[in-house]
Structure formats: C-alpha cells, structure tokens
Amino acid sequence: GAGVSQSPSNKVTEKGKDVELRCDPISGHTALYWYRQSLGQGLEFLIYFQGNSAPDKSGLPSDRFSAERTGGSVSTLTIQRTQQEDSAVYLCASSSSGAISKNIQYFGAGTRLSVL
C-alpha cells in the first residue's frame, strides 16, 4: 500500500516564476491537507480539503497561493509569482474517516522549494 506521494521532491525556481506542487493521497482518504515547514515559521497549516465540502483556506498566506483537488484525489498547490520567503518544505497529508484510522494524518516526504 502506497503512502502519501509528493512530487517533485525538490524544486528550484527563480523569483517571480509560478510553481505547482503535487500530492497523491492514500487511496480512499477523504481528507487532504497542505502544510508548510520553514525555519522562521515552523509548521503552518495552509489548506484543507474534506470530501466535497468547500476547502478551508484559512491558512493560505496570500492570494498568490491556491490549491485544488481534482476528483477527490490528487491535489495541486500552486504558488504564483514566487518570492524568496516562499522557500520552505511543503508537506501534504491525508486522513481517512474510517473507524480504525480516523484522526490520523499521514504525511508525505514533502517538496523542498527553493526560490532564488
């Protein structure tokens, strides 16, 4: 059984460019989360998808950040006009509503984004 898969594992981009980060959650997991881990800010929540409900976008730091989840599975986090302060590790997690594993968020290995 595959875990949460994120791609690319590393991304180097130039300031002002757009980037897309991909997350493949564990099959059947209804909830998907994006977090950001940076030296200055620690681990921050970004956005949360639960089934067909409207996503919780309360953690997105600016309107340059957006995310979508297609077909209730794969998610893409897009950062437009990247800035150097966007450099961080972007983590994706998924969880199930099943009785055995509910409340447990399984994390991917992350995408390390470096903005030059």
Next chain:
Amino acid sequence: AQSVTQLDSQVPVFEEAPVELRCNYSSSVSVYLFWYVQYPNQGLQLLLKYLSGSTLVKGINGFEAEFNKSQTSFHLRKPSVHISDTAEYFCAVSKYNTDKLIFGTGTRLQVFP
C-alpha cells in the same frame, strides 16, 4: 483559536537516560492531541494521539504521553532513550475529527552515547 507551546527547543540527553518533552496547549474547546516525530530528511510520523478515554497514552518506540486537562499539558516521556531517538518532535492539537493540525515549534531531541 488553539495554540501549542513547546517550551524546550532542544533537549540533549545521554543514551539510556529518561526524557520528558514538554507540551502545553491553549484552547477554549475540547481538542485532540498528537505527538509527531520527524527523523532527519524524512516526513512526519505519528508517535501517539489522545482523543478520549485514558489520559495515559502509549505510542510507538516506547514513548508515552499523559493528558492533563487541568494543566493543559500533554508531555511526552520515554524511560530510556536510544541513539536512534534523535529527531525533531512536534506536539499538535486539532479541534475535532480530521480538522487541521496546529503544531508547536518543535523540540530537537539529541541523544548522546
């Protein structure tokens, strides 16, 4: 809103010694509590969780934590640490089932031989 405080940014300890990593939280509603571990260059792995019931929770790798509602704490303990326990440990809370996690700033546990 919820918040989590991990008072110690670094905890150095010798191998086979006991360790306690402290975590305090603030919330106006009931929360679920978690400890995650992050080994170097790896993702986050769940150590243990408290949802309800017994306040003493046992997790993987010999770790345990005790929920203390009156002190709003969820300290992580291990009676005898190993070199392999060297990692970053994060305490986290969530408001209800499958909600977002609010993390503390992390505690780096460094185990020396």
